[in-house]
Amino acid sequence: MDLPTTKDRILDAAERLFGDRGFADTSLRTITAEAGANLAAVNYYFQSKDALIQAVFARRLGPLNQERMDMLDACEARAGDGPLLIEDVLRAFLEPAFKVGHERASTFGRLLGRMYIDPGDIFERIFREQFGATKVRFLGAFRRALPELPPEEMFWRMHFLIGALAHTMAGLHHLKVTSEGLCDASNPETVLKRLIPFLAAGFRAPVPQGDTPCDAN
Amino acid sequence: MDLPTTKDRILDAAERLFGDRGFADTSLRTITAEAGANLAAVNYYFQSKDALIQAVFARRLGPLNQERMDMLDACEARAGDGPLLIEDVLRAFLEPAFKVGHERASTFGRLLGRMYIDPGDIFERIFREQFGATKVRFLGAFRRALPELPPEEMFWRMHFLIGALAHTMAGLHHLKVTSEGLCDASNPETVLKRLIPFLAAGFRAPVPQGDTPCDAN
DNA sequence: AATTGAATCATACGAACGTTTCAATCGAAC
DNA sequence: GTTCGATTGAAACGTTCGTATGATTCAATT
Secondary structure: OOOOOHHHHHHHHHHHHHHHHOOOOOOHHHHHHHHOOOOHHHHHHOOOHHHHHHHHHHHHHHHHHHHHHHHHHHHHHHHOOOOOOHHHHHHHHHHHHHHHHHHOOOHHHHHHHHHHHOOOHHHHHHHHHHHHHHHHHHHHHHHHHOOOOOHHHHHHHHHHHHHHHHHHHHOHHHHHHHOOOOOOOOOHHHHHHHHHHHHHHHHHOOOOOOOOOOOOO | OOOOOHHHHHHHHHHHHHHHHOOOOOOHHHHHHHHOOOOHHHHHHOOOHHHHHHHHHHHHHHHHHHHHHHHHHHHHHHHOOOOOOHHHHHHHHHHHHHHHHHHOOOHHHHHHHHHHHOOOHHHHHHHHHHHHHHHHHHHHHHHHHOOOOOHHHHHHHHHHHHHHHHHHHHOHHHHHHHOOOOOOOOOHHHHHHHHHHHHHHHHHOOOOOOOOOOOOO
16 A cells, blocks of 8 residues: 555645634645645645645545536436436435545535635635536436426525535534534434435425515514 | 714724635734724724624624524514414524624625634634523424424434525525526525525424435445 | 823734745656 | 656745734813
């Protein structure tokens, strides 16, 4: 077995530290110290800190979205000409994310969650490049699973889905503290078993129209 | 009418800039420049940057959680000894958040969303101090609205709720771009009309047990 | 008119940052 | 054994950061 290269050690350390402390609060000196590399190695292998951030994401996001596509392919092949089950589409979207999060001891999960919140052109570009095709593909699948849902409502519900996913991945520690240890997310399947039915029910909810369903004034 | 004081102008500028760029990427010099104040004013009125961050949150979170409690009081008074409607509890939790977000042109909304993601002891303390009582109170209300839900499942679903809320508030711009302008969130009621039914259906979903509902292997 | 205390100001300090430079080191090819 | 490109190393660059200091302004009070 080969020892991991300096480049990989830097990527590993950056992934972990970025997830723990955020991007602005993680210095290249901290990263290289943890990686056992020289400070200049970052600018040697990558060109800048921004490029390092992009590389950290690109390493995981490519395979992750590929696995999502593969699972969706299998779903659609199984469905044939029949309808698509919303639970299957949700699982194709969620399971790869939680699996990569779990393999990496959830460090990359926090990173993913952070990307949706953090500002800056860097993340908007990462988002477009890495998620563009995935978004189009899953939008079609969701439409096929719930054809009666108006397009606008579909966007809203996908937005809620992203939120639940990002916060669940980023804040599993929060949950363990809040529930006083009752909720344990050490196994990805445990999370999916609860998240998928919750979201599926939300997606199947009747479309709200006209006035508000409840007002507390 | 009085002009806003220097202290308030600093809080306003900090709120906006923290929401736009994050905490680490916003310097005190940028804040004081936007506020039309001197750099030293921050350390004069507040003691440090961390204390300024806390002050920014404290100014909004107190009234926000108070309004949540008030709305929940009204819900429970209306319900009497009868059951509590999950939609009412959700609205009491969500509406004040979206209203303060909307009044502030959604700048504080992004801030709130960011707080759940950003690391650091500062936010954990803010979270405990500001949301402790609210959490306990709403946990009870959710239990009363859905008494058949096991405690562990309830924690999970509240976790998903927080995620959908935080990401919806923080990423309304994302949604507008992704939906190509189809989804507009300029009115808080528009968001609530879609978020509450989605979440209510998720909370009412049957409790998952045993094996997984769907596997794509 | 003199005094006081809060508020604002220009300025400087030390530390940490991303980045750059250039010499030292290493392994493989000739 | 020498050469050469790839990699690593130590040190410094200029910048920006949060914070601290001491002078100055100014309205209210004596």
